[in-house]
Amino acid sequence: MPGKDRLGSLRGQFLRWLLIPLVLLVAANAFSVYRNALDAADLAYDRSLLSSARALADRVGIVDGKVQADVPYVALDSFETDTLGRLYFKVTGVNGEFVSGYEDLPDLPKNVPRSDMYPALVHFFHAEYQGQTVRIAALHQPVYDDRMRGIALIEVGETTDARRGLSRQILIDTLLRQAALVLAVALMVWVALRFVLSPIMQLRSDVEAREPTDLSDFDPQLVHKEIRPLVLAMNAYMARLQTLINGQKRFIADASHQLRTPLTVLKTQAELALRENDPVAMRQIVESIAHTTDATVHLANRLLTLARTGHGAEASELQTLSLTQLVRQVCLELALPAVRKQIDLALDADHDIFIRGQALLLHEMVSNLLDNAIRYTPEDGRIVLRVQQQGENVLLEIEDNGPGIPDTEREKVFEPFYRSTTTSAVNPGGTGLGLCIVRDIVVLHGGQILLRNATPINPIDTVITDHAAPAVVLPGLRVSILFPEQR
Structure with a gap:
């Protein structure tokens, strides 16, 4: 029958109302954790980029009126083969001329603000380079000698694979812990519900074990305060049902008691009529039968009316x-x-x-x-x-x-x-x-x-x-x- 089990299980419904919002909260929290992990990874790796840029800036100077970068082969190799990701660098002179590194590394965009996290004049930005997303630290380094002075630009870029991998790992670890927490909560709620609902289950067993004729009250003190109105309503309904059954029993007893005598009289009168040969006497018996029948019909009507009033309107x-x-x-x-x-x-x-x-x-x-x-x-x-x-x-x-x-x-x-x-x-x-x-x-x-x-x-x-x-x-x-x- 459609809609017969529309409400379903109380335990299952309670778990759904608890776990679905909890899962949504976990998802929102995971998104927040991932964003925070990205920010934390960017902060950590940006410090590493700045350190690399400073290390490179220490090797930039002016020789014979020109900006030069003294980058040893070993240092250059470490830039290119970093285990956490590939590194790129570029040194630009005071007049914007290319000095050293990767000449095609993207230049510093004009709209990138200076970072307030560090006292150095450094800008951090993302760019696309050789088909990969790189994070670049652009450090302005003063250079000078006896004949000239100016600001050189040292850019150090790093692919974002490492920092994104770190963020994903943080997210996965967080999700695993929170999933374990959700499962633990679901298990504890399931066990708690079995314990909390045990009085209701016992009440159900008591109802099922009752004899059909047993309409005595259930003890409302055996269930929780919120369920007591239901038990009291059940008791009141059984009291009304008992009243109805008592009325039916009374009607059956009254009808059987009151109708037995006139029916017996009718049977006796009919038997006398069958044995009577005198027309005058037979007429008198038939008149008596009619009188008894009228009285019986009147009694039956009264009994039916009494039964109707007992059932209410x-x-x-x-x-x-x-x-x-x-x-x-x-x-x-x-x-x-x-x-x-x-x-x-x-x-x-x-x-x-x-x-x-x-x-x-x-x-x-x-x-x-x-x-x-x-x-x-x-x-x-x-x-x-x-x-x-x-x-x-x-x-x-x-x-x-x-x-x-x-x-x-x-x-x-x-x-x-x-x-x-x-x-x-x-x-x-x-x-x-x-x-x-x-x-x-x-x-x-x-x-x-x-x-x-x-x-x-x-x-x-x-x-x-x-x-x-x-x-x-x-x-x-x-x-x-x-x-x-x-x-």
Whole structure:
């Protein structure tokens, strides 16, 4: 898969980031060393050239009004056969006439400055001679006798092979030492990285050795401080994964426990129907099967809704919606059961109030609350739904005058399949999942839910059903849900 191993090895990447700049620095340093070696070689060999020029100048004088150079054969031979390179010389008189040496040796250019390194009047310059590069020292030597005086020019040239060879040798020695240093640094870094990364390697081994069901935390103190946030993030992820797995286990256990009984009843009823010959009795059994099937479908839907809330809502499913319109829609959908029980169903909401959430889950939440209210409110009762703005929050309330829930059971009713004594007496066939689903949906949307006693219900403007409310308000239940406003 392209880009699958894009980052590669941490050790290799660290070495590359360390060694590549180091090699570039070594190359820059080698260039500097080579330049310095050239300057040092030029300085050393220039001194030798100047010494030769001075030695030659000591043999230059004026004889019979002419500049002459008394250079013995042995001295001349040493000039021509120097072991470090070939030497050339040239002596020029006070009037520019050739005196001795190599007449075609290049003359001193006019733009060459005098060297400040020595007290002598000497100029150093490079020139091409006989197909080779030579370094020439041009020394101005005063000459005089009783009849005349002037300045003679003594030039001594040397091929640059020796000094360039010395510079190359210095460069090679430097490069070899620095290469050895780079290799030593790479080896030490490699060993150090193996030692430094050993806790991470141990963590990897621990992860690989873990059983699939073991989601316990890793100890962040066993790794470096910089790696601890990663280990803590892993622990937090495993905690969320454990919560998800526990929710799945709970759902499977709940579903298997709750569906086993109605399915067994359905099987028994079907077997009775197969053995029954009386059409009237068979019809009664089929009606019982239909009733049991409806109850089973209702239970399955509640279980699936409970499982969905346990998995949370994807960010792509969230949207800004009008809670007022959603509550009004649910009231219209459930108005018919309220009318059948002659319940006064009213909505108290003046304008659209928006929240951000998952429309399907919020619809299920309001439907559960209103269905419970209609189911447990007696005939000629009253149910009021309110959607109000409270500062930066949004309040949803559903209030009825049914049997209510005792104070001691108001926390327990949010547990799956728990049913309070008052609701069990009114509706023995309930599933005990409604408020559990409601609580999970509220938490999923960052809200809070509170159960309280009902208060006297004031007249309001928006009424879904036209049946008049009773004069006396019965004891009931008020469910208050507070959502954070997110427009």
